[in-house]
Amino acid sequence: MNPQDRAYELVNGFRAAQVVRAAVELKIPDLVAGGAMSAEQLSAATQIDVDRLRRLLRGLVALGVLEQGDDHRLANTEVGELFREGIPGSRRPQARMLIPESYRDWDHLMETLRTGVPGHKLAHRGTLWQTIARDPDFAARFNDAMAGNSEQVVDLVAGLDLAGARLIVDVGGGEGALVGGVLRAHPHLRGIVCDLPAGLAETHQYLAGLGVANRCTTVECDFFVSVPSGGDVYLLKDILHDWDDEHAGAILSICRRAARPGARILIV
Numbered sequence: 297m298n299p300q301d302r303a304y305e306l307v308n309g310f311r312a313a314q315v316v317r318a319a320v321e322l323k324i325p326d327l328v329a330g331g332a333m334s335a336e337q338l339s340a341a342t343q344i345d346v347d348r349l350r351r352l353l354r355g356l357v358a359l360g361v362l363e364q365g366d367d368h369r370l371a372n373t374e375v376g377e378l379f380r381e382g383i384p385g386s387r388r389p390q391a392r393m394l395i396p397e398s399y400r401d402w403d404h405l406m407e408t409l410r411t412g413v414p415g416h417k418l419a420h421r422g423t424l425w426q427t428i429a430r431d432p433d434f435a436a437r438f439n440d441a442m443a444g445n446s447e448q449v450v451d452l453v454a455g456l457d458l459a460g461a462r463l464i465v466d467v468g469g470g471e472g473a474l475v476g477g478v479l480r481a482h483p484h485l486r487g488i489v490c491d492l493p494a495g496l497a498e499t500h501q502y503l504a505g506l507g508v509a510n511r512c513t514t515v516e517c518d519f520f521v522s523v524p525s526g527g528d529v530y531l532l533k534d535i536l537h538d539w540d541d542e543h544a545g546a547i548l549s550i551c552r553r554a555a556r557p558g559a560r561i562l563i564v
C-alpha cells in the first residue's frame with residue numbers, strides 16, 4: 297500500500313470498526329457460514345432494508361471480511377470466519393465488547409493525554425469496574441471477550457510442569473477460561489476463580505461447559521483486600537496491566553501472603 301493510501305486508511309479505521317461491529321451484531325458471518333447468500337436473503341434474515349444492507353455488504357467485501365462470487369452471493373473470507381459465534385479463536389466477543397464501549401473511551405484520548413484521566417472515566421463517569429458492576433449486559437460481553445483471549449493461552453500455561461501442584465487460584469479470573477482449561481489438561485488439580493461479583497456472573501456456567509465445575513469453585517473477592525489462601529499456583533492473566541505500579545505491587549503482595557510456601561505466581 298502506498299503511503300497516501302495507508303495514511304487515509306489510518307484515519308478511516310473508526311469506520312471499519314463500526315462496519316465490522318454491525319456485521320457481527322447482525323450475525324452476517326454466522327448466516328453465510330451455512331452457504332453463500334444473496335443480499336436479498338440476508339436482508340430477509342436480518343430485517344434490514346436491502347438497499348442499506350447492500351452498502352454495508354459492499355463495505356465488508358472491501359474490508360476483506362466477505363467475498364462476493366460471480367452470482368453476487370456473499371460468503372466469509374478467512375477473516376470473516378473469525379467473526380462467527382462459538383468457533384475456536386473467534387473475534388466476535390472482542391467486536392461486541394471493544395467497539396461499543398472502548399470506542400467512546402478512545403474518543404477522549406486527547407483529554408487523557410492532557411490530564412491523565414482515563415478515557416473510560418471521561419466517557420462513562422466512573423471506572424471500568426464500576427461500569428461493569430452496574431451494567432450486566434456489558435459485564436457479560438466483557439467477560440466473554442476476556443474468556444476468548446484466555447482460551448488462546450491455555451496451552452501455554454497447561455504445558456508448564458504442574459505435577460507438584462494441587463490448588464491453582466485464578467486471581468481476577470473472570471469466567472475462569474484459563475484455570476478451567478488448565479484443570480481440563482491436569483485432572484489431579486483443583487481450582488478457584490476469585491473475582492468481583494460481576495466478573496463471576498457466568499463463571500460457573502463456563503466451567504460446567506468445560507466439565508470441570510466439580511473441581512473448581514468461585515470466590516467473590518477484592519484482590520486489594522484478600523485472595524483465597526493455600527494455593528500452589530496463583531494465575532494473574534491480564535490483571536497487572538490494568539493498574540499503576542503501586543496497585544500492581546499491592547495485588548502481588550496480597551497473593552504472596554495468601555500463597556503456600558514455595559508457591560508460584562504466574563503472570564500473563
Ligand SMILES: C[S@@+](CC[C@H](N)C(=O)[O-])C[C@H]1O[C@@H](n2cnc3c(N)ncnc32)[C@H](O)[C@@H]1O
Pocket residue numbers: 425442443445446467468469470471473474490491492494495517518519520532533534535538
Ligand atoms: C482484564 S480482566 C482479565 C480477566 C481474566 N484474568 C482473563 O484474562 O480472562 C480483569 C479482571 O479483574 C477483575 N477485577 C478488577 N478489579 C478487581 C478487584 N478489585 N478484585 C478482584 N477482581 C478484580 C475484573 O472483574 C476482571 O475479571
